[in-house]
Amino acid sequence: MSQDFKALEQLETEAGRLLAAIDDAGRRDILRKIARELKAGQAARIAKQQNPDGAAFAPRKKRGEPRGGNGARRFLYPSGGNGPPRIVFMKSWSYDGPLMTGFDVEAGGIRSFETKKIIKFLGVSPAEDNKASGGNIRNRLTIKQKAMFRKLRTGRYLKSGVDDYGLWVGFLGKVAGIARIHQEGGKDRTSRRGPTVQYAQRELLGVTNQDREDILDLVLRHMQV
Structure with missing residues (x-):
C-alpha cells in the first residue's frame, strides 16, 4: 500500500x-x-x-451494415404461449444481424423479430409496398454507434x-x-x-x-x- x-x-x-x-x-x-x-x-x-x-x-460488438428497407413485408410469427401465430405487417424494415427490425403496424412502433422464428412470408400488394421507406430504420440503427x-x-x-x-x-x-x-x-x-x-x-x-x-x-x- x-x-x-x-x-x-x-x-x-x-x-x-x-x-x-x-x-x-x-x-x-x-x-x-x-x-x-x-x-x-x-x-x-x-x-x-x-x-x-x-x-x-x-x-460494443461490431455489426455489419443493416440490410433491407426493400418495401413492406407480411409474415406469420409465433405469438408466444399456446396462442395462434400473428400476422405481422412491417414497414421500413431492415435486417440487423439475426433480427428483422421495422415499423410494426399493429403494434404502432418499432419492433424486432428473430428471422429464424418467422414461420412464413405472406404476399404484399403493390398498394401496400413502400420501397423508399427504409431510411428511417437505417438512421435509427446508427444511433447505437454513439456513446x-x-x-x-x-x-x-x-x-x-x-x-x-x-x-x-x-x-x-x-x-x-x-x-x-x-x-x-x-x-x-x-x-x-x-x-x-x-x-x-x-x-x-x-x-x-x-x-x-x-x-x-x-x-x-x-x-x-
Whole structure:
C-alpha cells in the first residue's frame, strides 16, 4: 500500500470522526452535498465511457451494415404461449444481424423479430409496398454507434439521496435492473421477442480515488466554515 493511500485512509477516518460529532441536521446537510458531488462524478465518468479504475468501457460488438428497407413485408410469427401465430405487417424494415427490425403496424412502433422464428412470408400488394421507406430504420440503427448510456447518466435516471444511515447514488425501479445487467456483465434480451445475449461488464457505478479525494476536500471545507 502506498504512503499516499495510507494518508488518504487516515484522513477519511478522521473525517468520519468529525462527521459523527456534528448534529443530525448538519450531518444531513453535508451528506446531501457529498451525494450531489458523487452523482456528478459518476455521470461525468460514464460520459467518458470509463470504469472506476480508469479503464475504458468494453466496446460494443461490431455489426455489419443493416440490410433491407426493400418495401413492406407480411409474415406469420409465433405469438408466444399456446396462442395462434400473428400476422405481422412491417414497414421500413431492415435486417440487423439475426433480427428483422421495422415499423410494426399493429403494434404502432418499432419492433424486432428473430428471422429464424418467422414461420412464413405472406404476399404484399403493390398498394401496400413502400420501397423508399427504409431510411428511417437505417438512421435509427446508427444511433447505437454513439456513446453508451447517454440516457442513464442523466438526472432523470441517475439519482442520489440521504437517509438516517448515510447517502446513496444509483438507479431505481426498472432502470436499476437494466443498469445491474451492465454493471455485473449479465444476460438479457435485446427486445421483448429478441434473443438473449451476454453483455460485457461495464461498471456504471463505483467510487474512484479522485471521488474519494473530492469528497474528503468537501468534508474538510465544510468543517472549516
